């Protein structure tokens with residue numbers, strides 16, 4: 001079951017500059033960065049309860065965010081629904097015809113499990129579903 005809007009992600013071309021903007025200009029709490037190697041993505045989290053802002057940047061200049069920045073230069077990249085049983089939600093949504101970008105969840109930030117639905121399945125919006133580490 002989907003239980004929360006876990007985060008909204010913004011793809012940024014200049015990681016340090018964007019982190020500074022969200023900390024200093026917008027005054028949000030900075031929860032640190034994490035390089036998520038399986039996702040080929042560097043992340044920075046700003047908790048804003050009950051959700052968070054995630055900045056995403058290519059890890060080592062490669063991966064899905066690199067392609068996105070090349071085409072769009074930056075922008076709203078995805079939103080993430082939190083699930084209390086990701087396998088069950090994936091099965092339910094697959095049965096309804098949603099196209100997933102992987103066969104099974106993979107490691108995400110903060111020890112979560114994550115999987116993505118293709119933007120064409122949801123009116124052009126890239127959707128991530130995650131299950132936090134403490135809910136596995």
Ligand SMILES: C[C@@H](C(=O)O)C(=O)SCCNC(=O)CCNC(=O)[C@H](O)C(C)(C)COP(=O)(O)OP(=O)(O)OC[C@H]1O[C@@H](n2cnc3c(N)ncnc32)[C@H](O)[C@@H]1OP(=O)(O)O
Pocket residue numbers: 009036039041043054056064065067068071076077078080101107108109112114116118119124125126128130
């Ligand atoms: C660490 C983790 C976490 O939070 O824990 C994360 O968030 S990792 C965050 C980074 N990881 C991911 O994004 C993984 C899932 N993403 C992917 O696999 C990819 O980025 C795809 C979404 C499949 C797009 O890759 P692809 O090579 O197909 O790119 P493409 O430029 O040819 O795009 C194909 C179509 O998708 C659209 N498209 C591409 N990226 C989009 C996005 N972020 N939001 C909405 N639409 C998007 C393009 O405009 C295009 O539409 P038209 O066909 O209409 O022209």
Ligand SMILES: [Co+2]
Pocket residue numbers: 007009054078080128
């Ligand atoms: Co995300």
